[in-house]
Amino acid sequence: MPEFTPVRVMCHDRRLAMMSAWNLAAQAAGAGEGGLVGIWWDRAGSSIGLRSFDPVRIADLEYRMWVAYYLRRWTRVLAAMVSLLRLGFGTDWLVVLQGARLMLRAAQLWAPYPDNDPDGARAHMRELYALVRLRFGEPADPALAASLEIDWWRAHRERQYAPDPTETGDELVEAVTRLYCCLFGETEAAVRPTAMYRVQAMDLSDQWVRTGCRPDSPLLSLERAALIRAYTALLAVVQRGNAGDAAR
Numbered sequence: 001m002p003e004f005t006p007v008r009v010m011c012h013d014r015r016l017a018m019m020s021a022w023n024l025a026a027q028a029a030g031a032g033e034g035g036l037v038g039i040w041w042d043r044a045g046s047s048i049g050l051r052s053f054d055p056v057r058i059a060d061l062e063y064r065m066w067v068a069y070y071l072r073r074w075t076r077v078l079a080a081m082v083s084l085l086r087l088g089f090g091t092d093w094l095v096v097l098q099g100a101r102l103m104l105r106a107a108q109l110w111a112p113y114p115d116n117d118p119d120g121a122r123a124h125m126r127e128l129y130a131l132v133r134l135r136f137g138e139p140a141d142p143a144l145a146a147s148l149e150i151d152w153w154r155a156h157r158e159r160q161y162a163p164d165p166t167e168t169g170d171e172l173v174e175a176v177t178r179l180y181c182c183l184f185g186e187t188e189a190a191v192r193p194t195a196m197y198r199v200q201a202m203d204l205s206d207q208w209v210r211t212g213c214r215p216d217s218p219l220l221s222l223e224r225a226a227l228i229r230a231y232t233a234l235l236a237v238v239q240r241g242n243a244g245d246a247a248r
Contacts, residue, residue, distance in 0.1 A: 055231030058087070063224040069107060070209050078104050088132075095131065102128040110153060113161070122150045139183060148179040160206045173199050180234075190237050197230035 061084050068076035081100040089095045106124035109117040129142035129149075139145040152175035159168045173195050180191035204223040211217065 053087070053231075053235060055235050056228055058084070059224060059227035059231045063220075063227050066205055066223070067220070069111070070205070070213060072111075074104065074108070077107065089135070095135065099128055099131055102131070110150075113157070118150055118154065121153070122146050125149050145179070145182055148175070148182050152176045152179055156202055159202075160209075165203065165206070172202070184238060186237055190240075191234075194230050194233040194237065197226055197233055201226035201230060 061080050065077055065080035065084070068074075068080060078100055081103050082096060085096045085099045085103075089099065102124045106121040106128070109120040109124065123146075126142050126146035129139055129145045133139060133142055152172065155168070155172040155175040159165045159172050162168050173192065176195035176198055177188050177192050180186065180195060181188055184191060201223050204219050204226060208214075208217050208219040208223065211219070
């Protein structure tokens, strides 16, 4: 699923808080794979740009997107994407729908296995990040952000289809960590716990898929809880970062 890695939390301050995205990055694409980590956005709102978002709300929307992605219920995927993007872009429906179209198309291009289209998915994510930069001034390099996004989608897919996922080691955690460092301007040590929680959620999602995508599976509540932990950890990181910026 596209990991609408760590999916993306958008803010009106100097830095862009994201996931998976895709990760939908969510894992829509990678996210579909473990959650379009992606990376998701939410607006923050104080005079000093202190980021504030509801980790439960963001996690729930991304969770719904992951489930719909693996069931290939594209209308539901699109609806969840629109809801997530509205948290960042507000009532600018033209931009919201444009962003949702780009995210959905990236997820669809990534979804087939093994013959997917990573270059096409990357191109659509680059357009999405360019759209974000046009509106918020970041990320500084949309092409790099898109490349890191697709890199963790790839790492997730390799983990997802490995006979023993543990054999892939920390590659997926490292890939998500690199993306978070790029998007948030934080150190690896600061964002790695968030990346680890996200990977836990992906592993639970993958286990759910392997056991038949049962709607009554107890794995679903565990997956949602792991996403909540990931966004709660992310909230703590970005708020500490903003507090440091204000102090300086």
